[in-house]
């Protein structure tokens with residue numbers, strides 16, 4: 323009898339997991355997640371590193387877009403810092419935390435019991451990489467801060483002295499200074515982003531290498547490191563970022579509206595370039611309200627003629643629109659009705675650079691830029707040599723006081739520099755306008771009280787600067803006004819009365835009263851000085 327083996331068929335043994343772990347496949351996913359985490363972390367770091375240049379690029383665009391809308395400058399810098407903060411540190415941080423949380427929770431869910439073992443391996447490596455990384459980053463941050471503060475200074479002073487920059491056609495110079503700082507900062511930021519990316523990558527790669535050396539439980543160890551070190555706590559760090567991201571979205575909408583706005587008055591619009599301007603000014607039936615307060619009409623039918631080489635003084639109550647007329651002649655704004663002609667050309671048809679090259683403005687608050695006295699004077703003419711600068715300073719009665727400063731023309735002014743007095747600031751502003759040598763001078767005198775010596779020096783400087791130019795003068799001192807070829811009294815947005823000092827004393831109540839008030843105070847000052 324042949325015995326046939328009828329052994330029951332053994333069920334096929336499943337191929338065993340090489341690690342012997344029950345969650346082998348899941349651990350493979352964990353490794354994949356680790357790579358994703360590394361990639362997200364790197365992207366977050368790069369976003370962070372690139373954010374500042376992007377923020378400043380936006381700010382630069384906004385700056386260009388201001389054009390005639392110079393009234394918007396106050397809010398824009400606040401918006402930009404919110405956006406910069408959000409797309410910089412906060413977005414990078416948020417991405418990184420979220421990725422860490424997501425991966426960490428998932429991996430920890432799979433295997434959390436090996437945490438302590440992995441931590442023993444990983445901590446020394448984290449410390450080593452962390453120390454090297456921190457050293458590098460500190461050096462980079464210090465260098466970046468220097469360029470950043472330079473760029474911030476350029477932006478801050480360009481925006482706060484916008485009118486002055488436009489008046490002296492300094493846009494290109496300001497943009498170039500800004501771009502130079504940003505180029506340097508951009509190179510450093512790229513380096514920073516790279517080091518951050520490589521640092522994060524190295525950290526992840528080292529963890530992974532050590533972990534895989536452990537073979538049997540590599541995936542578990544990675545999962546545990548992620549979950550213990552980052553996952554659980556990271557989400558709490560990400561929550562406050564959401565609030566900043568929401569604020570940035572709102573600010574971004576407003577900034578993009580400014581960037582997309584087409585300025586009515588722009589250098590790019592071209593126009594007639596006059597070879598020489600004589601300086602005849604004709605202001606005809608001007609109506610004007612500021613764009614930010616359209617309901618308040620400042621000028622309504624203002625008319626004034628100033629022949630070339632003559633001086634017209636504007637007088638009137640505070641807020642009647644004297645400075646506004648100067649702003650309109652320099653074309654910081656356009657009137658809603660009426661025209662302003664220079665040598666019979668509507669200023670709207672003239673090339674803006676040409677117009678501003680031919681007008682010199684000395685404003686109520688003379689602007690000072692960071693740098694030396696020489697830098698401040700050269701704003702009037704970037705190509706001026708030392709001799710021309712000194713001549714302009716002499717004409718403006720500024721040379722004497724500059725010569726007595728510790729570093730003469732190279733003395734630093736503004737932050738932490740030499741503090742100029744009111745009269746010195748005005749004389750620097752006059753010298754700057756003289757250096758530009760324009761046929762038209764727009765002088766808006768500050769009401770700030772100067773001592774009588776300063777008043778005398780400023781007045782002399784002004785009289786010399788006015789010679790041979792067409793001048794619109796806003797002055798509060800009769801001693802300056804009386805010599806004007808014509809004086810216009812502004813009331814209700816119009817030039818109500820016009821004439822010389824002598825005729826207005828008889829015909830204008832306002833002027834007569836102004837003269838009497840000032841005459842009394844002049845006599846009082848003289849008595850005080852004599853006693």
Ligand SMILES: Nc1ncnc2c1ncn2[C@@H]1O[C@H](COP(=O)(O)OP(=O)(O)OP(=O)(O)O)[C@@H](O)[C@H]1O
Nearest residue numbers: 393612614615620639640641642643644645646647
């Ligand atoms: N950028 C602006 N936006 C809105 N309103 C403005 C602006 N600048 C001036 N104003 C307003 O326009 C009016 C005229 O101002 P302007 O400076 O021309 O007067 P002013 O006669 O020169 O005054 P003051 O003698 O005090 O210097 C004022 O009511 C002022 O508040």
